[in-house]
Amino acid sequence: MSTLDTLDYIVFAVYCALIIFIGLWVSRDKKGHEKNSSDYFLASRSLPWWAIGASLIASNISAEQIIGMSGSGFKMGLAISTYEWMAAATLIIVGKYFMPIFLKKQIFTMPQFLEQRYDGRVRSILAIFWLLLYVFVNLTSVLYLGSLPIITIMEGVNVYVAIGGLALFAVLYSIYGGLSAVAWTDVIQVVMLVAGGIITTWLALEIVGDGSVSSGMGMVYEEANSHFHMIFSSDNPNYMDLPGVTLLIGGMWIVNLNYWGCNQYITQRALAAKSLNEAQKGIVFAGFLKLIVPLIVVLPGIATYVLLQREGAIDMDSLLLKDGAELAGGSFSEKMFDPLQAGGGKVMPDRAYPTLLSILPVGLKGAAFAALVAAVVSSLASMMNSTATIFTMDIYKNYINKNASEKRLVAVGRGISVVAIVIAVIVAPLLGTIEQAFQYIQEYTGLVSPGIFVIFFYGFFWKKATTSGALWVAVLTLPLSLAIKFGFPNIPFLDRMGLVFFALSLVMYVVSVMESKGLKIAENAMSRIGIYLVVLTVSLLVLVLNNTLGWDMSESLVKTLIHLAFVSFTFVVYRIMTNIKDNKHAIDIDKSLFKTHTNFNIASVVIIILLVILYTVFW
Numbered sequence: 001m002s003t004l005d006t007l008d009y010i011v012f013a014v015y016c017a018l019i020i021f022i023g024l025w026v027s028r029d030k031k032g033h034e035k036n037s038s039d040y041f042l043a044s045r046s047l048p049w050w051a052i053g054a055s056l057i058a059s060n061i062s063a064e065q066i067i068g069m070s071g072s073g074f075k076m077g078l079a080i081s082t083y084e085w086m087a088a089a090t091l092i093i094v095g096k097y098f099m100p101i102f103l104k105k106q107i108f109t110m111p112q113f114l115e116q117r118y119d120g121r122v123r124s125i126l127a128i129f130w131l132l133l134y135v136f137v138n139l140t141s142v143l144y145l146g147s148l149p150i151i152t153i154m155e156g157v158n159v160y161v162a163i164g165g166l167a168l169f170a171v172l173y174s175i176y177g178g179l180s181a182v183a184w185t186d187v188i189q190v191v192m193l194v195a196g197g198i199i200t201t202w203l204a205l206e207i208v209g210d211g212s213v214s215s216g217m218g219m220v221y222e223e224a225n226s227h228f229h230m231i232f233s234s235d236n237p238n239y240m241d242l243p244g245v246t247l248l249i250g251g252m253w254i255v256n257l258n259y260w261g262c263n264q265y266i267t268q269r270a271l272a273a274k275s276l277n278e279a280q281k282g283i284v285f286a287g288f289l290k291l292i293v294p295l296i297v298v299l300p301g302i303a304t305y306v307l308l309q310r311e312g313a314i315d316m317d318s319l320l321l322k323d324g325a326e327l328a329g330g331s332f333s334e335k336m337f338d339p340l341q342a343g344g345g346k347v348m349p350d351r352a353y354p355t356l357l358s359i360l361p362v363g364l365k366g367a368a369f370a371a372l373v374a375a376v377v378s379s380l381a382s383m384m385n386s387t388a389t390i391f392t393m394d395i396y397k398n399y400i401n402k403n404a405s406e407k408r409l410v411a412v413g414r415g416i417s418v419v420a421i422v423i424a425v426i427v428a429p430l431l432g433t434i435e436q437a438f439q440y441i442q443e444y445t446g447l448v449s450p451g452i453f454v455i456f457f458y459g460f461f462w463k464k465a466t467t468s469g470a471l472w473v474a475v476l477t478l479p480l481s482l483a484i485k486f487g488f489p490n491i492p493f494l495d496r497m498g499l500v501f502f503a504l505s506l507v508m509y510v511v512s513v514m515e516s517k518g519l520k521i522a523e524n525a526m527s528r529i530g531i532y533l534v535v536l537t538v539s540l541l542v543l544v545l546n547n548t549l550g551w552d553m554s555e556s557l558v559k560t561l562i563h564l565a566f567v568s569f570t571f572v573v574y575r576i577m578t579n580i581k582d583n584k585h586a587i588d589i590d591k592s593l594f595k596t597h598t599n600f601n602i603a604s605v606v607i608i609i610l611l612v613i614l615y616t617v618f619w
Contacts, residue, residue, distance in 0.1 A: 004365060005363075007366060008369065010366070012366045012369055012373070015370040016370075019173055019188065019374070020169075020173045023173030023176075023177055023185045024173065024181070026177060026185075047278070048273075048282075049280075050285065051183055051184065051187055051282070052269050052282025052283070052285075053281075053285030054189075055190075056282065056286040057190050057286050057293075058186035058187075058190045059182075059266060062142045062145075062146070062376055062378070062379030066197070066296075066375055067354065070301035070356075071301060071349035071350035071353070073300070073302050074349045075305075076242065078298060079238070080298055081294035082230060082242065082247050084290050085611055085615075086256055087256050087259075087287075090261070091283050091286055093261070094260045095279070095280040095283035095284055095596075095600065096596055096604075099270050100276055100593045100594055101593070102270070108393045109127070109268075109389055110126070110263070110456075111124070111390060111394045112393060113459075114455065114459070118467040118471075121471060122471060122474065124398075125471070127391075130387075131390055133445065134387045135424055138265075138379075139383050139387075139428075141428075142379050143376075144429065146373070146376030147159050147162035147166065148354050149369065150162035150165070163429065164425060167424070169377050170380035171417070171418065171421060174385065175418065176414070178413065179268065179272055179385055182381045182385055183269060183272065185378070186378050189375070189377075189378040192370060197296025197300075197371060199367060199368055199371075200353075201299050203360055204216070204299075205303060207307065207359070208303050208307060224305055227302050228302075229619070230614075231244055232244050240490075240492045241493075243494055246492075246498070247494065250495055251497035254446075255449060258450075258456075265382045265383050284603040287604075287607050291607070291611075300353055301353065303356070304336075304352040304353070304355060304356050305352070308347070311332055311333050332355055335355040335358060357369060380421070385413075388414070388417045389413065391416045396412050397409065446494070446497050447482065450477065450501040451481075454505055454508055455470045464516055466511065466512040468511050468514075468515045469508040469509075469515070473507055476507060477500070484496050
């Protein structure tokens with residue numbers, strides 16, 4: 001029987017109808033004008049800053065954030081917020097240094113930029129990779145995680161119906177209008193998302209505090225104090241997911257810079273801006289919104305942890321049912337317990353948020369449910385549109401039909417959107433065996449993120465990077481990541497991403513030198529920076545051995561070696577940039593390109609100050 005009341009259904013139905021209506025309304029063709037590729041894929045390059053910022057957040061905060069991060073908040077606590085808070089700092093870098101280059105090139109897609117910087121081979125390899133990633137990882141994970149609250153709250157609905165319903169909703173309002181429909185409806189989606197998230201958090205704290213939000217916050221902090229630390233020590237059971245201080249200086253930067261600066265379905269909103277100034281204002285606006293995301297996605301997970309702990313039926317360390325304990329009907333323990341898990345059943349952290357939704361009051365439950373669905377369908381629509389953009393502009397127009405008309409390109413884009421979502425619907429149920437889907441997604445996209453970021457980073461800021469270097473990096477990324485993952489399993493995956501980034505940077509350097517100047521000159525260049533390479537290699541080797549062999553080495557010494565590795569790498573980059581001639585495909589960058597408006601600068605400083613305060617308070 002459904003746990004939604006009639007009023008909840010009315011609220012949800014009104015929301016769905018509103019989104020579909022607005023999506024179709026803003027997508028209508030003006031009299032005498034037929035949609036072209038710029039209209040469909042880049043919203044006619046007409047988006048204002050507030051629509052860009054809202055669309056960035058709506059596309060980003062999906063089921064994997066709300067469901068997945070609430071689950072991680074339940075298990076790990078506030079530390080998972082580092083993904084959100086460091087993203088705020090990352091957006092400043094992307095707005096100041098990445099977007100001016102992209103907008104100067106007037107590109108449609110990230111692979112298109114890579115062709116301009118390197119060649120068509122690099123474009124094709126990365127285009128195919130992104131198509132596979134968006135369809136088989138991003139779309140599938142969003143569909144599966146988005147189905148969890150539906151099957152939890154609407155008990156008569158199975159996972160297949162829930163996944164199919166979400167896909168159909170996204171198709172109805174986004175396929176016809178393209179990015180215009182996605183971006184403008186995202187403004188409403190973000191309002192619903194933030195309002196619904198705040199309401200859910202407020203009521204969760206009221207439940208914990210027996211009617212008082214302030215008391216509830218105090219009780220959550222007291223009863224789950226271990227959940228309010230941002231930096232884990234090496235003996236923390238969650239250290240492998242969030243490895244202490246290295247979060248602030250290592251792989252987390254690669255995760256965020258790659259996601260926010262080199263990811264089609266994120267950057268596509270900024271590429272559709274009226275101007276560079278509008279794009280930068282939208283990006284910094286999104287940065288402020290990222291600061292409050294933990295309030296609406298992580299804190300509810302911690303509150304659910306406290307409520308489950310109070311029931312006393314579950315061992316909170318193992319998340320297994322205590323010996324002799326029974327699951328009371330309608331309890332948090334029953335709703336979060338999965339009897340089909342190996343070993344006789346286990347609490348599933350990713351059910352924290354859906355379980356919380358199921359106990360909200362009538363009416364508000366419908367609003368919160370609508371907010372969650374808003375997050376899901378906005379991300380689905382964004383990913384579908386970006387998948388269609390890459391296939392149409394990088395594959396179809398490049399290799400299949402070079403003379404395709406604008407009308408044909410739009411038609412192909414719509415068709416590929418449907419194909420992508422159908423495939424994702426078929427694959428999504430297979431994710432049901434994963435305990436924490438958010439961590440799964442982060443780790444497995446992290447297998448290739450370092451290589452992609454190396455290609456973009458050196459393509460931006462090192463004129464000597466060559467096509468061969470980019471190709472070798474693309475080829476070696478996955479094998480190197482897998483070799484370290486399975487060869488040295490005790491290295492946290494975020495640290496592993498840092499190591500892979502270092503190694504691939506050296507690959508880019510060596511191959512580019514050999515191509516640009518010849519082997520003899522490459523050897524001379526290597527000899528000049530040899531001391532730095534030796535220091536870097538030894539530092540990383542000692543770090544790897546410490547993690548894999550369990551050497552008796554203090555944590556402070558390990559941190560010192562990590563810092564030494566980063567300092568050494570800085571010297572390597574400096575020597576690289578001063579010893580090799582420009583590549584013929586290099587980007588001509590004038591320093592004036594990176595001048596930003598005073599408003600952007602002030603907002604950036606405020607974000608940094610707030611981050612310093614947050615990390616100081618919750619260190």
